[in-house]
Amino acid sequence: MREPEIDTSKIPRDCMKSAGEPTYSIRSFFHHLQKSQLRMALLVAGLSWLLFAIVQLSGTLDALELGSLDWRFQLLPRLYQADSSVVLVAIDQNSLDFFEHQSVHWPWPRQFYGLLVSYLHRAGARVIAFDVDFSGHDIDRLEIEGHESDSAFADGMDRSGNVVLAAQLSIQEQGDQAGGSLVKRFILSGTPGLPSQPAFTRVVAPIQAFQNGAAKLGIVNFESDVDDICRRVSLGFRFAGGWVPHFSLASYAEANGLQENQLDSLLAARVRSNEGRHVIYWYGKGGPTGAFRYYSFHSLIYSELKIQQGLPPDVPLRQFAGKIVIVGGSAAGLFDFKPTPFTSLEPYPGMEIHATVLSNLLDGHRVREMRSVWPYLLGLVLSLAAALIFFMARKVLYSVPAVVAVGLLYGGIIFLVFYHSGWWVPLVGPEVSLSGTFLASAIVSYATEGRQKRQLRKAFNRYLSPQVVTEIVENVDQVELGGKLIEGTVYFSDIKDFTTISEQHSPKELVGLLNEYLSLASDCILRNDAMLDKYIGDAVMAIFSAPIPHPDHAKVACLTALEVQRTLGEYYTEKSKRHGTVNFKTRIGLNSGNMIVGNIGHTNRLDYTAIGDTVNLASRLEGVNKMFGTDIIVSESTLNKAGGVVRARELDFLRVKGKQIPIRIFELISENQALPDITEEKLGLFAEGLNLYRAKDFARAIARFEAILRIDPHDGPSTTLRDRCDTLSKEQLPDDWDGVFTLTSK
Known part of the structure; x- marks a missing residue:
């Protein structure tokens, strides 16, 4: 069967390549993208964000983000204060030492806790919550048997009717001792709004007599984040087909007389973290000098004994009226310190974590964690910002400060949002996305645009000065080498009486003196961003506003001329004192107007320079200095464009050779000053x-x-x-x- 003929005239020439030759490449793909900075920015932002999303999803940044939450608590002033109705009774080192001196060793008799309950009940405390392990019976002592001591505490709780005890849950594993049991009334039905967690199967709970006397029971399980720091707590725990409230929630329920159904609705409605736990709003460092009022355990026991003896107590009863009292250990030997965002400032007892959560519940204080999708969305926004800034600014000098400013602005905004509303807006992930995108943009730019700039520099170094090449490379879009009409100021100068001076020195001496003079003058010119066009013997030509335009070219040119005269004068005055050397005096002419700039010359020897009447007049004005005996003459156009930054006197209204239109000329005297x-x-x-x-x-x-x-x-x-x-x-x-x-x- 005959194959059909193909009309090759309809095939694009770019597609008609030899067999095996690729029709498309990564290099050509980037070359196509490079033609549109926007497309390049979007591509780099998208790929960088995708990489960030993978890192974010892996959890690598979680610890850093949690640390950033700590910074917000540590660096910002407190929006909320701890609830003053929550106070702490500390089993501190003072108390241990006090009873040790009385030959009462730790653990103390349970009757001590009964005395404490009696004192607090007498004072009118609203809730008495013990963050203490009462899972075993008291031991027999010489002065009292264990069961009597337990009964004294149990009776005190029963009389008070407002005691909350603590229990701890775990999962029964092979080899574990059997746990205790909970009174059924402490196990609430259902599992309303509980976080995703396993159902606990083992409990370390107070003895049965204590549970019978307690009003409520709460769980004191310590929960930490990936960096082992406590920031979130579960307000309820699954156990035995139902749930048991957290110690703080149980204390809150007792303080407000809440029933089981009310606890269910509270737990379901409470704003929690993405993990279903309560994010703790911290009030500051822990300890006696921190956010909560501390009382030493022994001082209250001693006060109760005094009351029973008819004496006034050391600690007035009124201080506990209507208070929610949490009792727990703060002595180092009791090992109840927990890592929190403020542990570096002060050890943080476990009971104060419960007090903080309780204060949060009482006053509605909370940290509102944004949904887990927000780091990705904010990261995408910042990725786009970084890429657009880099590829649109196109200069590291502008893009780096701009991206840093965006990062600082974002950080500042989220800190303010946290301070005013408690919203935990992701910081680390979006900032990593911003930084990563900027770095990727720089790499891609170096691989594409940077390669183009290196090729330009290599090509133009043959016939252009390094300064002009740098301007061209950094501002490709603004430079036209083929010829461009611009507005600028031309600077011409030469040395007064140079011919006479040259006759008095050998060629070697003259070249050395001339190079010294040209270096001083050129440094001033280059320092003020002018283009040093050429040297013509002892003459210097420079252009202000080329090859890159500068709107204040006339002002800068006038100030540069004054600087040149001042620099040369100071240098030669000082040098003549030491060496008695020749004193070069320079004469300068400035003129502003339109001129043509571009590569001019032979194809093998081009020079980027300026031509036109503006250039010619500047040269003539430099020569007019000889007629007036002046140092700097400027045209009227230059003086007007300088905008009043200099003082000048009008010299003449003259017509230069070859021109019919006369011009006003001025002697430049000084900067605009008295x-x-x-x-x-x-x-x-x-x-x-x-x-x-x-x-x-x-x-x-x-x-x-x-x-x-x-x-x-x-x-x-x-x-x-x-x-x-x-x-x-x-x-x-x-x-x-x-x-x-x-x-x-x-």
């Missing part, structure tokens, strides 16, 4: 003389200029105009004489 009185007087007299000269009142003009010369015999412009007035006064001038002086030489 001048000595004698200088101000000279400028005033000169302005009067110039006006009289233009009015053809030459006699009075001469008088003004001579008055200046009596003050300063070396004032060149006054000498020039005095002599001109003298000459013109002897001539017959036409009636329409306009005061314009025409130059007959360049």
